[in-house]
Amino acid sequence: xxSERPIRIVLAKLGLDDHLRALFALSQAFRxxxxxxxxxxxxxxxxxxxxxxxxxxADAVGLSFHxxxxxxxxxxxxxxxxxxLGDEVSVFVGGTIxxxxxxxxxxxxxxxxxxxxxSLGHIAASIARVVGETxxxxxxxxx
Amino acid sequence: MAAADDRxxxxxxxxxSGIEVKEVYGPEDVAHLTEGDIGxxxxxxxxxxSYPRMYREKLWVSGQQGLTSSTPYIExxxxxxxxxxxxxxxxxxxxxxxxxxGDYHNLATIDPDHPLVRYDLGTxxxxxYSLWQMLHGxxxxxxxxxxxxxxxxxxxxxxxxxxxxxxxxWTMYLALIEMLDWDKTKFRGNMVNDPLTSQITSCxxxxxxxxVAFRVSCDAQEYAYRNLPLYRPTNGGCAYDxxxxxxxxxxxxxxxxxxxxxxxxxxxxxxxxxxxFGNRPAMAFSGEIDFFETICxxxxxxxxxxxxxxxxxGADTVAMKCPPVNTNSAGSSMTQRQQILxxxxxxxxxxxxxLGGVNGMELKAYTEAVSxxxxxxxxxxxxxxxxxxxxxxxxxxxxPLGGSYYVEWLTDHxxxxxxxxxxxxxxxxxxxxxxxxxxxQGEVERAxxxxxxxxxxxxKIRVGDNAYQELNDYEIGLPQFEFSRGRPGAPxxxxxxxxxxxxxxxxxxxxxxxxxxxxxxxxxATRGGENVVPWMIEAWKAFASIGEVMGVIRExxxxxxxxxxxxxxxxxxxxWNGRRGR
Numbered sequence: 005x006x007s008e009r010p011i012r013i014v015l016a017k018l019g020l021d022d023h024l025r026a027l028f029a030l031s032q033a034f035r036x037x038x039x040x041x042x043x044x045x046x047x048x049x050x051x052x053x054x055x056x057x058x059x060x061x062a063d064a065v066g067l068s069f070h071x072x073x074x075x076x077x078x079x080x081x082x083x084x085x086x087x088x089l090g091d092e093v094s095v096f097v098g099g100t101i102x103x104x105x106x107x108x109x110x111x112x113x114x115x116x117x118x119x120x121x122x123s124l125g126h127i128a129a130s131i132a133r134v135v136g137e138t139x140x141x142x143x144x145x146x147x
Numbered sequence: 148m149a150a151a152d153d154r155x156x157x158x159x160x161x162x163x164s165g166i167e168v169k170e171v172y173g174p175e176d177v178a179h180l181t182e183g184d185i186g187x188x189x190x191x192x193x194x195x196x197s198y199p200r201m202y203r204e205k206l207w208v209s210g211q212q213g214l215t216s217s218t219p220y221i222e223x224x225x226x227x228x229x230x231x232x233x234x235x236x237x238x239x240x241x242x243x244x245x246x247x248x249g250d251y252h253n254l255a256t257i258d259p260d261h262p263l264v265r266y267d268l269g270t271x272x273x274x275x276y277s278l279w280q281m282l283h284g285x286x287x288x289x290x291x292x293x294x295x296x297x298x299x300x301x302x303x304x305x306x307x308x309x310x311x312x313x314x315x316x317w318t319m320y321l322a323l324i325e326m327l328d329w330d331k332t333k334f335r336g337n338m339v340n341d342p343l344t345s346q347i348t349s350c351x352x353x354x355x356x357x358x359v360a361f362r363v364s365c366d367a368q369e370y371a372y373r374n375l376p377l378y379r380p381t382n383g384g385c386a387y388d389x390x391x392x393x394x395x396x397x398x399x400x401x402x403x404x405x406x407x408x409x410x411x412x413x414x415x416x417x418x419x420x421x422x423x424f425g426n427r428p429a430m431a432f433s434g435e436i437d438f439f440e441t442i443c444x445x446x447x448x449x450x451x452x453x454x455x456x457x458x459x460x461g462a463d464t465v466a467m468k469c470p471p472v473n474t475n476s477a478g479s480s481m482t483q484r485q486q487i488l489x490x491x492x493x494x495x496x497x498x499x500x501x502l503g504g505v506n507g508m509e510l511k512a513y514t515e516a517v518s519x520x521x522x523x524x525x526x527x528x529x530x531x532x533x534x535x536x537x538x539x540x541x542x543x544x545x546x547p548l549g550g551s552y553y554v555e556w557l558t559d560h561x562x563x564x565x566x567x568x569x570x571x572x573x574x575x576x577x578x579x580x581x582x583x584x585x586x587x588q589g590e591v592e593r594a595x596x597x598x599x600x601x602x603x604x605x606x607k608i609r610v611g612d613n614a615y616q617e618l619n620d621y622e623i624g625l626p627q628f629e630f631s632r633g634r635p636g637a638p639x640x641x642x643x644x645x646x647x648x649x650x651x652x653x654x655x656x657x658x659x660x661x662x663x664x665x666x667x668x669x670x671x672a673t674r675g676g677e678n679v680v681p682w683m684i685e686a687w688k689a690f691a692s693i694g695e696v697m698g699v700i701r702e703x704x705x706x707x708x709x710x711x712x713x714x715x716x717x718x719x720x721x722x723w724n725g726r727r728g729r
Contacts (some may be wrong), residue, residue, distance in 0.1 A: 019267045020251035022350050025393055025479075028592045029599030047263060047711060071251075072518070072630050075639025076266035084340040100483070112635060117166065120483035120516055124603050127166070136238050 011039045012137050014065040016053045018077040022046035025068035028098065030066065033124035048084070050081040052066070057085070057093050063135045064115075069099035070095050075108070082112045096125065158436060159606040164395035166560065172552035180555055184396065184450070188504075192358055192453035192462040193544035194446050194558065196504040197607060202542035207500075208295055208473075208507035209532055210304055211525055228273065228286020236295075240525045245292075247305055247316070248272045250520075254312045255353035260649045262713050266638055268335035276694070278319050278687040279653050282326075290327070293320055296335050298378075303336040308363035309351045310342025311700075315693050317380075317698045318680055322687035337429055340364050343406045344385040346582045348392035348591055351591045352631045354710040359701050363679060365413045370680040372414065383407040383428030384447075387475040389658030390433035393595030396444050399433065400565035402587070404451055405578040411460065412577075421460035422705075426470040429507065434474035436494035439557055441496065442548060445472055445503030447562035451569075473507035475499040479513035481515040485611045487623045490512040494531050501535055508532065510727040513625055523626045657690050659719050665689035666720065673703035673728060695720075 013034060015027050024046060031041045042060045044053065057065050066087070067078065078097055085093055097109055098118035106117045115134045118127050154306045161167055169176075175193045186192060189199030198204055221231045235241040249250075250272040259274050261531050267613050268274060273286065280286035295301035305313040317338055324331045342360030347349040354358075364381065384406030407428065430448055435441045449469055456462040476496040479487040490513050500508055510531060512524025520528070536542055548554045560728035572581055581587040601607040608614045631640045666689075669682040679700060698708040698716060708716040 019265060020255055020263055020353070021267060022353070025391075025595045025599075026537070027596040031542055032596040033599070033603075049263065049683070071267060072270045073266045073632045073638075073640060073643070075633035075635075079633070079635065079638055102517070108635065123613070124599060 010028075011064060011132060012042065012060060012062045013039055013066055013131065014042045014044060014053060014057050014060065014062045015066045015068070016044035016056075017049040017078065018050065018053065018070050018081070019071070021071040021074075023068075026068045026070075029124060030068070030098075030127065033128055034131075037128040037130075039128070041134040049134060050077065053081060054084040054088055057126050058088055062093055063138070064094045064096060064131055066096045066098065069097065069115060071100075071116050074099070074101065075105070078109060078114065079112055082114070086113070091138070094131075094138055096131055096134075098122070109119070130142075157605070158608045162396075162440045162442060163338050163435060163607065164397060166557070172556055174552065176552050176556040177269075177559070184559065185549065185676070187429060187703060189455070189469070191467055193323065193449035193469040195549050197449065197469040197506055199257070201504060201545035202501075202536070203545075206536050206542065207505050207532075208302055208471075209241075209529070210302060210473075210507055211520070211528055212508045212537045221485060226286065228285075229291055232288065232292060232558060233520075238526075240522070240529050244545045245301075245303060247303065248528055249305075249309075249312050249316065250274045252276070253316070253693060254309050254351055256309075256311050256355065256693050257694050257695035257711070257714075259646065259711065261694065261709070261711075264630040264644075266633060268643050274646050274650070275319075276650070277653055277690055278322050278326075279596050279690045280649070281323050281640060283656070284653065286556050290323065293334075294329070297324070297329055297333045300335050305336075305338040305340070307674065309338050309345045310360040311355060311697055313338040313340040314367040314680070315683070315696065318683040319687050320333065321680075322684045325684065326688060332376060334375055334376070335377040338367070338381060338396060339385050339388075339431070340367060340381040340389075341383065341385040341406055341410075342461055343409060343578050343582065344388050344402075347402060347406075347578070347587050348389060349588055350388070350392060356704070356706045356710065357579065359697075359704050359706060361409075361413075361579065362704065363697075363700065365410065365417075366678045366680050368410060368414060368424075369417050369419070370678055372427065379575075381410060381428050382431045382473075383410055384430075384517065386430065386432045390435070390592075391477070391479050392591050393479075394591055396435075396440055396561055397565045398590070398594065399567050400444065400451060400561065401568035401572060402578070403430070403432070403448075404455060404565075404569050405572040406583075407452075408455065408573070409458065412532065415460070421456060421462045422466065425456050425460065425462060425500065426468050429471040429473055431473045431475065431507075434476045434500040434505075434508070436480040436492055436496060437494060438499045439497035439554065440561070441474075442503040443554060443561050445474070445500070445505060446546075446549075446554075446558045447474060447565065449504075450558075450562055451566065453724055454566075457484060465536065470502065471506035473509070474503075474505050475509045476500075476511050478515045480552050480609075481511060481513070482607065482609065482611055484515040484619045485622065486513040486516070486625050488611060488618070489515065490527055490531070493528070494535070497531050497535055498539075498541070501541055504546060514627060516631070518628045521626050521628055528561045587682070653690075653692075661689045662686075662691050662695070663720060666691055668696055669696065670699045670703045673700050 015031055031043050035040050094115040096116040097114050109117050116130050162515035185194050187519045188201055221228050231711050248412045251267045252259050253275045259268050281289045296303050299647050344362045346357055371378045386403035389402050476493045480492050493510050510528040512520030514521055514524050556589030602613050611618050665686040669686050670680040675677055702708050
């Protein structure tokens with residue numbers, strides 16, 4: 005069954021913010037949870053992230069931010085993602101994101117937003133649930 | 148929750164770095180230590196403090212952030228950053244010094260219009276790319292700050308560990324001092340200037356080639372040791388930033404001294420004696436929430452420095468003067484929710500730093516998990532420092548915990564384990580070799596994962612995050628920065644548009660023939676193995692930009708002009724093609 009295929013997630017930071025500690029911890033936690041992590045690290049652009057998601061046939065993209073003006077990066081990534089990949093890839097955002105920005109991020113199609121203090125287990129489980137739903141819908145459409 | 152359960156000590160019962168702690172310590176635990184290990188304050192091996200009378204002689208330097216890191220937010224509130232800093236000084240918020248932080252493009256040594264900058268422009272600090280800004284642009288207030296350094300000894304610290312970024316800003320200051328005909332030998336301050344740390348932690352390395360970063364950093368160190376008697380041109384290993392990447396106490400000390408040894412060996416190779424520079428780098432450690440580990444780490448650090456000086460460089464222990472030991476309160480200990488608890492954390496970290504005998508301190512603010520300090524945060528920080536200094540009476544006597552069985556045992560244990568790890572690094576060929584092989588980056592990555600797992604599994608406690616979350620329910624509001632930030636359809640802020648306009652104005656103001664000539668000289672000097680500092684100063688005076696200056700140095704050393712390989716050398720510098728390769 006396709007839904008038993010491990011979840012493949014691209015992890016990246018965009019632009020010049022390179023506070024990597026969260027990505028180190030997440031990549032380990034996601035692997036422990038049975039996911040396949042495609043680790044891009046820092047200094048990425050929306051173009052490199054979306055191209056990687058496409059080539060790697062990823063289910064999800066996780067973007068981590070430790071900077072104030074992160075929204076433009078997300079918006080560009082979402083636009084490219086839609087153009088190139090449709091709804092196949094779920095994008096998740098985490099980091100020092102002001103809590104009140106959650107609905108703004110969801111309004112541009114981000115499927116999950118995570119904040120400082122959220123447990124690694126909670127983040128992994130949320131991503132698995134969303135990806136499961138997306139796969140379920142795709143299978144229903146295909147069937 | 149049952150009352151009995153609430154009195155249970157949680158966590159794994161070990162220190163932050165996993166040290167097993169006995170229920171009680173006694174004379175047998177310190178029987179192996181001698182007077183030569185502990186000694187007196189101000190005397191080799193400096194376990195008990197840098198100078199004999201410690202805080203009776205002088206309190207620590209309070210080096211709060213107040214300058215560039217907060218600039219974006221200050222400007223957004225319609226204030227002039229220069230007036231803001233003057234006001235902070237007048238209000239007693241900034242006292243003996245301040246720290247500057249760099250903007251992302253500045254740290255990466257690329258220009259504001261580089262494609263990797265985009266929405267990050269000016270979000271860390273005010274963009275800083277040219278001397279022109281300090282003479283004709285919005286950075287004119289730097290003239291006042293620098294004058295304070297020359298006239299009053301106000302300490303300006305550069306808080307970047309990336310090396311070349313520090314050296315760029317510092318040489319811009321030197322260029323300004325020369326242009327205004329001021330006396331640069333009075334220039335006081337210190338630079339982090341430790342490019343190895345950014346390579347070790349993979350944070351802030353910006354793909355700067357290690358050879359370029361090391362060369363520029365060491366050129367600046369040598370220049371300062373020979374020409375600027377009051378300046379501390381490196382902290383010899385930015386232990387604070389290393390620790391913030393997730394490593395433990397032993398790694399913090401071992402990595403710091405492995406970096407120090409790389410720089411010191413290079414200075415010796417360049418003909419300087421340890422006595423001429425060995426105590427110039429101020430040591431900057433993390434003031435962690437683990438109280439006794441922090442105290443004992445600081446005591447162990449001085450002893451390690453002293454023993455390295457004697458054993459590796461043959462320094463005379465009687466003439467030896469201990470360098471200042473500083474801390475930053477641990478940003479990673481701060482939480483986003485219920486930020487008033489961060490004030491408590493900072494108080495504990497500050498007290499630990501003082502009991503460990505620091506000579507300088509930079510407190511983060513309660514907002515640290517989300518933003519640079521608000522003015523309110525800076526005021527609270529001053530309050531913490533002043534209460535500990537003036538109300539608690541802990542400053543009345545030097546090293547008040549010296550002689551405690553636990554403190555002496557733990558100091559010795561930390562020094563021993565850290566020295567073993569340092570020796571392993573040296574056996575692997577030293578820190579540069581460990582960076583090149585990738586071994587050290589792997590150690591950091593694993594450490595960060597271990598720290599995250601400890602919190603996840605409740606082996607370490609963070610109140611409000613992984614325990615006692617009920618304390619977040621009643622939120623005690625504190626003033627926060629009002630961030631301007633991108634919105635759907637408007638990803639750039641007003642200030643970013645102003646920054647880009649200023650960048651265009653700068654570019655339009657230049658005589659490219661003059662810039663080109665200065666950059667050509669810098670190129671030749673770099674290739675010829677000269678110290679790059681005087682040539683960087685000349686390039687700033689010609690209004691070269693940071694991307695150009697570092698691009699030229701990178702090319703002269705055989706690396707791409709742009710380390711990200713997204714932009715190429717400007718067309719007006721193309722005439723160099725004929726000259727290269729000769």
